[in-house]
Amino acid sequence: MRILLIEDDTILGAAIRDHIAADNHSVDWVTRLDAAGDHLDSAVYDLVLLDLMLPDGRGIAFLRALRRRGSVTPVVILTALDQISDRIAGLNAGADDYMTKPFDLSELSARLSAVARRYSGNPNPLVAIGNLEIDLAARTVLRDGRPVDLTGREWALFEAFVQHPGQVLSKGQLEERLYAFGAQVESNTIEVHVSRLRKKLGHAVVETVRGIGYRLGSGR
Numbered sequence: 001m002r003i004l005l006i007e008d009d010t011i012l013g014a015a016i017r018d019h020i021a022a023d024n025h026s027v028d029w030v031t032r033l034d035a036a037g038d039h040l041d042s043a044v045y046d047l048v049l050l051d052l053m054l055p056d057g058r059g060i061a062f063l064r065a066l067r068r069r070g071s072v073t074p075v076v077i078l079t080a081l082d083q084i085s086d087r088i089a090g091l092n093a094g095a096d097d098y099m100t101k102p103f104d105l106s107e108l109s110a111r112l113s114a115v116a117r118r119y120s121g122n123p124n125p126l127v128a129i130g131n132l133e134i135d136l137a138a139r140t141v142l143r144d145g146r147p148v149d150l151t152g153r154e155w156a157l158f159e160a161f162v163q164h165p166g167q168v169l170s171k172g173q174l175e176e177r178l179y180a181f182g183a184q185v186e187s188n189t190i191e192v193h194v195s196r197l198r199k200k201l202g203h204a205v206v207e208t209v210r211g212i213g214y215r216l217g218s219g220r
Helices: 010-022 035-043 059-068 085-091 105-119 152-163 171-178 189-201
Strands: 002-006 025-029 047-049 075-079 099-100 126-129 132-135 141-142 146-148 206-209 213-216
Touching: 002 010, 002 035, 010 035, 010 105, 025 035, 025 171, 035 047, 035 059, 047 059, 047 105, 047 152, 059 075, 059 085, 075 085, 075 105, 085 099, 099 105, 141 189, 152 171, 152 189, 171 189, 171 213, 189 206
Parallel strands: 002 025, 002 047, 047 075, 075 099
Antiparallel strands: 126 132, 132 141, 141 146, 206 213
């Protein structure tokens, strides 16, 4: 996933960013709401992590404005405000989940995955595609009952296809899943990883739509 982290605590922000990146997600981290707005205007994100107390405003107001504009991007609130009234306000403003600080980073990973699955239309982490058995929560793939070892970027790319079955994803969309803003992107990165996925999971697992991009195939 490509994730926007909005958090002004530099120590916590760095810890969350590094943890998300270690989970093979692309993450952009900002410390102000105005910067967050600029990022959302210029890129498509799969999920937003939002602190409620930022130097230039309240996260609740930012979230309400986001929803008024019609944005359906999943938002998970991360905050030290732990009163029931705060939780209700956050959820009523349009948040998809609410975590109070301090929290366990492993639990954060699990919640992010759960929210992403709900938005993909299938909350079940177990997916079968042809001869492939996929566990999105455990990040494992079995081919004909045997485990397949995918690198971090191979998994991130494969997960994008699994979460958008039938949808054609452009090369640019796939690059956004793998890289944060400012990262150096090699011109043939997507082609290389698609080729490796086909070798490991079957040639038909990813279909090429000429001139447009790629989509999930049959897995055979």
